[in-house]
Amino acid sequence: MVELRPQPSPAEQVNEDALQERWAQQYLKEEFTRLGFTKVEGPFNRGPDYRVFHKRRWLWAEVETQWKNYFKHGHHENPAFDDVEYLILLSSETPSPDALAYLPPRILHIDRQHFLAWYEKAAAPELLGKEFGARAAIVAGAMQHHWTTICSDVDRDDATCPDCDSCGYFGGGEFGEATPFYQDMAARFLISTGLSDTGRPDLRKVKAASLEQFVEEHPPGE
Numbered sequence: 001m002v003e004l005r006p007q008p009s010p011a012e013q014v015n016e017d018a019l020q021e022r023w024a025q026q027y028l029k030e031e032f033t034r035l036g037f038t039k040v041e042g043p044f045n046r047g048p049d050y051r052v053f054h055k056r057r058w059l060w061a062e063v064e065t066q067w068k069n070y071f072k073h074g075h076h077e078n079p080a081f082d083d084v085e086y087l088i089l090l091s092s093e094t095p096s097p098d099a100l101a102y103l104p105p106r107i108l109h110i111d112r113q114h115f116l117a118w119y120e121k122a123a124a125p126e127l128l129g130k131e132f133g134a135r136a137a138i139v140a141g142a143m144q145h146h147w148t149t150i151c152s153d154v155d156r157d158d159a160t161c162p163d164c165d166s167c168g169y170f171g172g173g174e175f176g177e178a179t180p181f182y183q184d185m186a187a188r189f190l191i192s193t194g195l196s197d198t199g200r201p202d203l204r205k206v207k208a209a210s211l212e213q214f215v216e217e218h219p220p221g222e
Contacts, residue, residue, distance in 0.1 A: 086106045137183065150215075
């Protein structure tokens with residue numbers, strides 16, 4: 001059995017304010033009416049993130065996961081942000097009183113429960129791909145560990161065990177060859193065993209004997 005460290009759930013990512021700003025930006029672009037706007041343009045590569053249409057006027061809006069990021073990004077000192085009307089936040093934290101004078105005049109907080117439901121759907125393909133990659137990486141590490149215990153080159157003068165990437169005897173002898181080799185082998189193993197069918201391989205079902213046999217049947221260079 002291969003040990004699996006669980007990845008943070010979408011709810012944990014939202015509650016811990018651990019998401020990238022791009023998700024909050026995408027939410028505004030798709031769900032702008034929930035924040036009281038009738039039109040939206042952006043996000044832009046420079047200056048404030050969006051132009052939003054509210055009560056017959058186009059206004060500037062900046063999106064941040066946390067209000068402190070407005071300062072971290074230097075927006076309060078950038079003249080391009082002088083006309084920003086809205087600061088739209090994913091975090092539920094309220095800015096400190098002494099910070100309000102340096103922030104846009106109107107601060108809106110995204111409904112986190114609605115955002116979570118949206119995020120779980122919007123990010124599902126990406127999260128599934130990352131989850132499969134993370135689990136395959138664990139299997140790849142176990143495969144490399146097994147190979148270093150049976151490799152016939154381990155006692156040679158220039159062997160770099162267990163660093164297969166630097167070993168001139170590994171595969172074709174090219175530097176960095178091992179990591180993609182083990183990653184590919186791990187993916188093929190998970191597919192061949194049917195564990196990849198859901199995109200979330202249950203590593204508790206990985207049998208050490210099967211994994212080791214697969215490594216021995218598919219050695220580097222063959």
